[in-house]
Amino acid sequence: MRWYSIGLVLALGAAGGAAAQCDPGEERIRFSHVTAETGHPKGEAALLLAQRINEDLDGRACMEVYPRSSLFNDDDVLPAMLRGEVEMAAPSLSKFGAYTSQLQVFDLPFLFEDILAVEEFQYSPEGAALKLSMEGEGLIGLEFWHNGMKQFSANRPLQMPGDAEGLVFRIQPSAVLDAQMQALGAEGVPMPFSAVYDALEAGEVDAQENTWSNIYTQSFHTVQDGVTESNHGIIDYLVVTSADWWNGLDAGLRDDIAQILLEVTHERNRFAFELGELNKIRVRQDGSTIRALSEEERAAWVAALAPVWDQFRGEIGDDLIAAAERAEGGI
Ligand code: LMR
Numbered sequence: 001m002r003w004y005s006i007g008l009v010l011a012l013g014a015a016g017g018a019a020a021q022c023d024p025g026e027e028r029i030r031f032s033h034v035t036a037e038t039g040h041p042k043g044e045a046a047l048l049l050a051q052r053i054n055e056d057l058d059g060r061a062c063m064e065v066y067p068r069s070s071l072f073n074d075d076d077v078l079p080a081m082l083r084g085e086v087e088m089a090a091p092s093l094s095k096f097g098a099y100t101s102q103l104q105v106f107d108l109p110f111l112f113e114d115i116l117a118v119e120e121f122q123y124s125p126e127g128a129a130l131k132l133s134m135e136g137e138g139l140i141g142l143e144f145w146h147n148g149m150k151q152f153s154a155n156r157p158l159q160m161p162g163d164a165e166g167l168v169f170r171i172q173p174s175a176v177l178d179a180q181m182q183a184l185g186a187e188g189v190p191m192p193f194s195a196v197y198d199a200l201e202a203g204e205v206d207a208q209e210n211t212w213s214n215i216y217t218q219s220f221h222t223v224q225d226g227v228t229e230s231n232h233g234i235i236d237y238l239v240v241t242s243a244d245w246w247n248g249l250d251a252g253l254r255d256d257i258a259q260i261l262l263e264v265t266h267e268r269n270r271f272a273f274e275l276g277e278l279n280k281i282r283v284r285q286d287g288s289t290i291r292a293l294s295e296e297e298r299a300a301w302v303a304a305l306a307p308v309w310d311q312f313r314g315e316i317g318d319d320l321i322a323a324a325e326r327a328e329g330g331i
Pocket of ligand 1: 034035042091092147172192193210214235
């Protein structure tokens with residue numbers, strides 16, 4: 001493996017230049033994602049994973065990371081994976097709706113208190129089983145990676161749920177998130193992550209919901225009136241691969257990749273919360289208004305969004321929701 005910097009890989013172009021990294025005989029692992037490569041929980045985790053694989057498995061495997069939708073956006077990456085055009089990705093849990101309804105549990109508003117509660121649920125038997133919920137569709141989930149809690153922002157102040165009425169929100173492609181916006185009397189428009197900044201700036205959409213790390217690294221706050229610290233949902237990821245590719249690997253190599261991925265997951269997930277808080281500070285330092293919610297205001301948002309749970313209870317399953325509710329978190 002010849003280890004080029006990511007900048008050089010990008011300068012060389014996604015197709016030709018990046019391919020030059022792997023030596024003959026090495027298993028080539030293309031990792032595609034849509035966020036920033038540094039200063040962001042997913043970008044940093046992908047870089048560390050590539051570094052570890054390229055050092056520890058030199059001669060046996062090599063990983064190329066394609067950040068910022070430079071290879072595929074999240075709408076395209078899973079079909080591409082099933083066609084064998086990319087080996088690994090870590091889409092947000094909101095982007096698996098075409099393959100399983102169970103992961104929709106992660107989109108239920110105000111289900112998780114904090115990212116530790118998310119982690120606790122993911123390590124429960126019910127949560128861990130979700131990684132294999134798409135095997136029949138040809139996809140295997142390997143590990144969960146953290147980003148953080150979502151915040152609302154708009155081109156006008158959002159303090160109470162009624163303030164969102166009539167606004168057009170960019171959402172990830174998720175039936176639950178669509179229902180969430182309808183519950184607020186707003187409209188949800190699904191759109192790839194790479195298109196959000198331009199759509200906000202051009203006024204094609206009024207508002208969005210995302211984490212501090214995504215808001216800051218995409219500069220969403222610079223084209224919004226302010227950000228409301230709503231913590232009303234989460235963005236977390238599933239590192240996913242195709243069952244055909246994974247099961248076709250030499251067993252020893254597969255075990256070694258799985259072990260490195262596990263170690264990188266433990267190492268980087270610890271920093272997702274910290275990075276989110278740092279990115280929140282940077283949003284504030286940029287001069288953006290951050291609006292906190294009082295207990296009463298938060299309760300009003302919780303009440304406004306509560307009907308969404310009943311809409312999806314049947315599809316997701318009571319037992320799964322109950323298991324997620326048992327996770328207490330505690331940051
Ligand atoms: C989004 O589309 O807003 C997120 O899923 C992007 C990401 O990968 O964090």
